[in-house]
Amino acid sequence: MSIAIGTPTDTTITMSRSFAAPRDLVFACHTQAEHIRHWWGRGNPLDVDLDFSVGGKWRFVERSDGQEHAFRGEFREIDPPAGFTWTFEYEPMAGHIVVERYEFTEDGGRTTVTCTSTFDSRADRDGMLQSGMENGAEESYRALDAYLVKLS
């Protein structure tokens, strides 16, 4: 399955992906520590601290190649199993807070997750763009083609 990415406005990014599993389970996989640690780290060890309540804090630490990457935030809305909203912050870029809304819909036993990320400001979005540009300066036109195909 592939991911669909969209940039509907100047300060939002959307992402959508479906899974062959019921909605309750996919929701739980996104909101319960014992599930999250099995996948969110993409195969890397992941420490998960999470208080799943409105106002509750979360913090994930991913370890790869001897480095630690820490992410944190807090839950703002909880509406199981339809969705939740949390804030997302990469600790080295603390203060640049992204608000992410996750929505879960089920159809014929498949669950689609749609995440809308809203940046606090244009400056924050550009900061992320900037870091992406530095890491990916070698990217070829293929990325552009793929992106345009996906958008159209």
Added chain:
Amino acid sequence: MTDPIDGVFAALADPTRRAILARLATSDATAGELAAAFPITAQAVSKHLNVLENAGLIVRTREAQRRHCRIVPGPLRTVATWAEQYRRLWEERYDALDGYLETLKETP
């Protein structure tokens, strides 16, 4: 001071403008050629071209008597690169979730 990235997302948010860019990615074209390729009026095409030009996504050049529209790859490549990296990160993450969901199915 104008931010060069400002306006790029807004310009890309419109499906007709994305289609125009996809067309210009294959070759330069005149406004007339673009108008013929899309089911909208020449005036509407012209408005979209203004937005794309203001966002720095295209330039209009004059060759002989014809004005050609040409895609400017820089800002689009920046957005595309970023979107591609974001997509790849989440693809890895969600492929891992797929694998995990499989293991949950196998354990009664």
